[in-house]
Amino acid sequence: MSTFKMTVLSKFINYKLLSIAGLSLVTVATVLSFRSSPIQDVELDIASFTSVNPAPASGPRNDSIKDVVKPPNYEYQIQSGDTLSEIFAKLGIPLSDMQLVMEADLDNLRIDTLRPGHLLRFWLDDSGQRLDKLELEFNAAQRVDYQRVNEGGFEFEEITLPGTWKSSVAAGSIYGSFSVSAQKAGLDFSEINEIINLLKDKINFSRDLKAGDTFEVVVA
Structure with a gap:
């Protein structure tokens, strides 16, 4: 036995x-x-992406409120067969932005651990054509952020939420x-x-x- x-x-x-x-x-x-081999190509349907467009807040605007959290423009749950380049292309985000994100990830290789079921969230600039921030959520307690810091690249941050498991x-x-x-x-x-x-x-x-x-x- x-x-x-x-x-x-x-x-x-x-x-x-x-x-x-x-x-x-x-x-x-x-x-x-x-399980770290590249995800195979698959045709993506733009309907798979969730566009996050919050309704205008009711009541008078209070300009004194600082650090209001901006919701992502898109959220996408990775499916079997997806490629990161195809996801960026479907959203119209330049592949040069993807390359900058991957450069920021070189010392951590967290993108290599992406699996079906993980969530991607995209924050775009006002033009909607440039990536300002990418968030990878692996589970409820763990995610990584790639925040644009200047025209030259992104900054990597890994976030683990405290809790009792x-x-x-x-x-x-x-x-x-x-x-x-x-x-x-x-x-x-x-x-x-x-x-x-x-x-x-x-x-x-x-x-x-x-x-x-x-x-x-x-x-x-």
């Missing part, structure tokens, strides 16, 4: 594989490296498929699919897991 155990944090965004049927420890960075353990044994067994253990479809996609290069879920194998998933 073999056992695999996984720690899953922040709604399956970060993973640490502890052991799989006797395999040695694999870190988060190693696991994610198997409660964890639970879903454990079970393999009887039938992993999907069915994991569902019986209390995992939902999206969580099961995320595990399979993350580990598909390390485990063949049809061949490697045998009846009676046990698993534990810690969800926070």
Whole structure:
């Protein structure tokens, strides 16, 4: 009988594989490296983008209010097959702005960790043709911002919101498929699919897991 155990944090965004049927420890960075290939081309529908245009505020204008947060012009949830260049092109944002963002990201490589389900938010200048700010939201507690600081580039900032995360353990044994067994253990479809996609290069879920194998998933 073999056992695999996984720690899953922040709604399956970060993973640490502890052991799989006797395999040695694999870190988060190693696991994610198997998913860092460029997103394949796909035709995007402009209707997929949410245009954020707030209604005018009611009542008299108060010019003394400072630091009013400007909402993004567009919000987009990444789909399987998207490319960043295609998303920029659909919004009419110059690819030169995308290149500047990627240059600001060189020391952090957070763009390389973009996955389906992550959110992109775009702030444009008054002309609507130049990017002022790009925000990547990975989960409710973690995002990165790229803010234009001058004509020469963008400034990178990573933001992690403080909070208390409660964890639970879903454990079970393999009887039938992993999907069915994991569902019986209390995992939902999206969580099961995320595990399979993350580990598909390390485990063949049809061949490697045998009846009676046990698993534990810690969800926070």
